[in-house]
Amino acid sequence: MVDLALLLKGFGTVLSGYNFIALILGSFMGIIVGAIPGLTATMGIALLVPFTFGMSPITGIVMLLGIYTGGIYGGGIASILIKTPGTPAAVATTFDGYPMAQKGLAGKAIGIATVASGIGGTFTALCLTFFAPILANFALRFSAPEYFALAVFGLSVVVTLAGRSPLKGLISGGLGLLIAMVGLDPMGGFPRFTFGRIELTGGFSFVPMLIGLFALSEGFRQMETILTAPRVKTVLKDIIPKFRELTACTVTFVRSCIIGLIVGITPAIGAETSSLISYAEAKRTSKHPEKFGTGILEGVAAPQCAENASTGGDMLPMLTLGIPGDAATAVLMGALTIHNLQPGPLLFRDHQELVHQIFGGMILANFMFVILGLFFARFFARVINIDRRYLVPLIFIACMVGAYSINNVMYDLVTCVCFGFIGYLMMRYDYPVSPMVLAQILGAMMESNFRRSLVMSSGDPLILVTRPIALTILILAVFATVTAIRRQRRTFQAQASMETPT
Amino acid sequence: MAGASMKKADILVSLIIVPICLYVFYESGNWPKQALIGAPTLIPWGVASCLLVAAGVQFVRALTGRALTLEEPLTGSSRRRVLFAALLTGGYAAFVAYVGFLVTTFLYLVFFGLAAGERRWGRLIAFAVAVPIAIYLIFSTTLNVPLPPGLFR
Numbered sequence: 001m002v003d004l005a006l007l008l009k010g011f012g013t014v015l016s017g018y019n020f021i022a023l024i025l026g027s028f029m030g031i032i033v034g035a036i037p038g039l040t041a042t043m044g045i046a047l048l049v050p051f052t053f054g055m056s057p058i059t060g061i062v063m064l065l066g067i068y069t070g071g072i073y074g075g076g077i078a079s080i081l082i083k084t085p086g087t088p089a090a091v092a093t094t095f096d097g098y099p100m101a102q103k104g105l106a107g108k109a110i111g112i113a114t115v116a117s118g119i120g121g122t123f124t125a126l127c128l129t130f131f132a133p134i135l136a137n138f139a140l141r142f143s144a145p146e147y148f149a150l151a152v153f154g155l156s157v158v159v160t161l162a163g164r165s166p167l168k169g170l171i172s173g174g175l176g177l178l179i180a181m182v183g184l185d186p187m188g189g190f191p192r193f194t195f196g197r198i199e200l201t202g203g204f205s206f207v208p209m210l211i212g213l214f215a216l217s218e219g220f221r222q223m224e225t226i227l228t229a230p231r232v233k234t235v236l237k238d239i240i241p242k243f244r245e246l247t248a249c250t251v252t253f254v255r256s257c258i259i260g261l262i263v264g265i266t267p268a269i270g271a272e273t274s275s276l277i278s279y280a281e282a283k284r285t286s287k288h289p290e291k292f293g294t295g296i297l298e299g300v301a302a303p304q305c306a307e308n309a310s311t312g313g314d315m316l317p318m319l320t321l322g323i324p325g326d327a328a329t330a331v332l333m334g335a336l337t338i339h340n341l342q343p344g345p346l347l348f349r350d351h352q353e354l355v356h357q358i359f360g361g362m363i364l365a366n367f368m369f370v371i372l373g374l375f376f377a378r379f380f381a382r383v384i385n386i387d388r389r390y391l392v393p394l395i396f397i398a399c400m401v402g403a404y405s406i407n408n409v410m411y412d413l414v415t416c417v418c419f420g421f422i423g424y425l426m427m428r429y430d431y432p433v434s435p436m437v438l439a440q441i442l443g444a445m446m447e448s449n450f451r452r453s454l455v456m457s458s459g460d461p462l463i464l465v466t467r468p469i470a471l472t473i474l475i476l477a478v479f480a481t482v483t484a485i486r487r488q489r490r491t492f493q494a495q496a497s498m499e500t501p502t
Numbered sequence: 503m504a505g506a507s508m509k510k511a512d513i514l515v516s517l518i519i520v521p522i523c524l525y526v527f528y529e530s531g532n533w534p535k536q537a538l539i540g541a542p543t544l545i546p547w548g549v550a551s552c553l554l555v556a557a558g559v560q561f562v563r564a565l566t567g568r569a570l571t572l573e574e575p576l577t578g579s580s581r582r583r584v585l586f587a588a589l590l591t592g593g594y595a596a597f598v599a600y601v602g603f604l605v606t607t608f609l610y611l612v613f614f615g616l617a618a619g620e621r622r623w624g625r626l627i628a629f630a631v632a633v634p635i636a637i638y639l640i641f642s643t644t645l646n647v648p649l650p651p652g653l654f655r
Contacts, residue, residue, distance in 0.1 A: 053647050054645030054646050167559060168560075171515065174556060175522075178526060185533070188534055192530075220588065223580070223587045224576060224583065225580070226619070227618075227619050393618070393633075394633060396591060397634075400595065401637055410598075417591055421591075424584070429511040429512075429515070430508065430572075443549075
């Protein structure tokens with residue numbers, strides 16, 4: 001159970017000194033990154049991880065949580081103002097947000113989007129706070145077969161659920177698994193796939209690779225459209241939503257919170273999916289479905305609330321089991337390991353105070369972006385116009401400096417650049433990058449636990465299916481894969497039907 | 503050009519995967535197989551086999567005209583800009599350790615700005631000077647995180 005005294009102490013820590021400044025800065029930068037089309041929360045975290053090296057773990061983590069939650073929310077600003085989602089998660093916000101802006105209600109749309117995101121995010125952060133310790137406590141009973149089953153559970157959904165083509169997701173995930181094997185064998189200690197290079201004995205450096213795959217690749221992508229970036233001139237008014245407008249959306253908030261949480265907990269799918277499902281459900285259950293798409297408050301509140309409600313859901317398996325819920329939490333997990341914190345049940349046992357500070361940070365981060373979002377809405381609206389000819393090279397330099405500064409070796413810089421270009425080519429040709437990264441994390445976990453299980457059972461693979469928890473998780477893996485594929489198919493159908501005006 | 507097929511890219515990727523997987527089989531065949539380290543070849547072989555099957559399926563799909571279409575094909579000046587950025591970034595990674603962070607970053611930003619279409623020299627130079635100095639101050643001075651060394655640090 002959550003320790004309320006520690007939680008209160010955690011709030012105090014987050015609200016004090018450098019931590020609070022880091023939270024404000026993180027949220028501010030997160031909203032900016034989210035608001036600029038093409039830059040995602042994942043990229044923002046990857047880019048800013050190096051800035052946290054010199055900070056204490058909690059200061060760095062709080063800053064990254066601010067970027068994460070702020071980045072997810074910020075995507076809606078560009079969706080509303082220029083009909084271009086700031087992040088992939090904000091696609092559904094364009095459906096009603098942009099029509100509202102065309103009616104001269106951009107301020108109102110941004111206001112409701114901000115509050116809806118805040119409600120969703122706070123709800124899910126509270127769920128994380130209360131459920132994570134229970135799950136972590138349960139996970140303390142896990143041994144190698146159970147962790148193997150968990151990794152299979154994560155992988156089974158990861159590789160089948162990415163992008164337009166599951167086959168490409170499978171290839172991306174498979175390559176990620178092979179990359180995870182580079183380095184010394186986890187049990188035998190002999191070198192694998194190192195080609196005799198001493199630099200590769202530790203495997204590919206994870207964070208430089210993440211920075212390359214998620215941030216540098218996006219820089220290359222931005223180079224394509226650097227001269228055709230959108231411009232907007234909007235007058236924002238009535239940003240703070242009225243009480244009756246909020247109460248009118250109560251049912252939408254509740255439904256979207258639940259959808260966001262459930263989708264977030266499911267591995268490999270996150271804010272992108274939850275916002276679309278939530279929008280579709282809001283439209284389906286509305287008394288006036290015909291008004292959706294014409295610019296109504298519920299049409300903005302539903303996707304925004306759900307996308308932020310998935311953040312806590314994504315964090316839950318990452319913190320308690322060491323299984324990231326999506327790409328952004330995979331990067332967050334990398335950041336935690338840099339600060340010598342290994343996500344999983346032992347984190348809850350050995351670093352109770354820090355875990356409660358993370359909970360406090362997560363809750364406060366959601367309040368922070370609401371405050372910043374409402375009071376600096378006009379500034380964030382102008383950020384969309386930032387000159388890409390200066391922004392893109394800045395991203396490149398930040399990526400390379402960040403990659404180098406992790407271990408202060410040039411090899412990391414080269415890794416970052418190589419994976420940056422590989423990531424760009426993958427994005428260009430529809431090979432999703434997320435399965436590759438998640439497969440690396442889960443692949444290492446799967447392999448080492450699979451082999452430990454075999455050693456435990458003197459080579460009998462039946463150990464993997466004769467232990468009740470492991471077997472249950474493996475059955476759940478099959479079930480989750482099937483349901484997730486069906487859900488994904490429905491999401492694509494919903495997306496297609498919404499993008500085709502009737 | 504909109505909606506161009508990804509056929510060539512899919513075939514190329516499939517063909518790249520085959521030697522990678524064959525190498526996995528080759529190298530892992532030489533690994534020790536003691537019981538105490540729990541079948542080290544099993545997972546690499548399983549992954550390589552799955553990848554080979556996936557590459558084979560993708561190859562056949564591409565050849566039979568079932569490759570997905572590109573949402574936005576890369577053409578003309580966009581392609582040149584991306585290639586230039588890739589070369590410039592590769593060059594930066596190669597030279598920064600020898601030339602030093604401040605000078606390499608300045609040159610990188612100037613060339614990058616020019617490639618991105620910026621022609622206002624004053625603004626570009628000011629930007630190229632300010633960014634490396636700001637990063638140097640933030641990382642080296644404030645955060646105590648070292649930057650690449652070099653002749654003209």
